[in-house]
Amino acid sequence: MDLKDIQQLLHEHKFRLTKEREAVLMAFVDARRMFTPAQLHDYVKERYERVGLTTVYRLLEALTKVGLATPFLIDGEIYYTFCPNQHHHHFVCLQCHQVKELFQCNAQQAMDVDQKIGTVAYHKLDFFGRCRSCEEEKH
Ligand SMILES: [Zn+2]
Ligand SMILES: [Zn+2]
Ligand SMILES: [Zn+2]
Structure with missing residues (x-):
């Protein structure tokens, strides 16, 4: 799944990918691991640029809605991982x-x-x- 497909799917659900959201998305996709929203926020800040925590929350929420992220509840914390849109x-x-x-x-x-x-x-x-x-x- 490339960025274009992701963009398309989000667009169909009326979620526009701004530059800031795109930076978070790319970091999330490439990491191949799970994050709490706060962890993802730190991860993006270190590698890319300053983004708001709200941006991270919004993106994770939108991705989960369209099936491109899965939340896991572990020890009372919610972690998210990026998911391609193919059953797995x-x-x-x-x-x-x-x-x-x-x-x-x-x-x-x-x-x-x-x-x-x-x-x-x-x-x-x-x-x-x-x-x-x-x-x-x-x-
Ligand atoms: Zn391990
Ligand atoms: Zn998955
Ligand atoms: Zn199955």
Whole structure:
């Protein structure tokens, strides 16, 4: 997914990508990890430019609405990760906060087996743990 597609999708939802919002977005997309809004704010400030915390909140809210960000509730904090608009699951490292996308999926078929429960519209499945490089660091 490139910036043009993201821009298009946000535009359809009446969200205009200003220069400031674009800077936050690019940092968020490239990081491939999850952030709380405050963490993302710091991250952007260090690397790009000064942006308001409100800008970060607004962008994360808009991205979540159109399905380009997923919030995770971990230890009472909400972290967000960027998501391409293709069905996937996540592996989230609780130590370095990297997020890996898993595009392989059998969950829908598994649920379709038992039609008595109801009809599935969509599903979510995420894994939380420690990534390989964090595990190796320990030794
Ligand atoms: Zn995702
Ligand atoms: Zn890790
Ligand atoms: Zn799935």
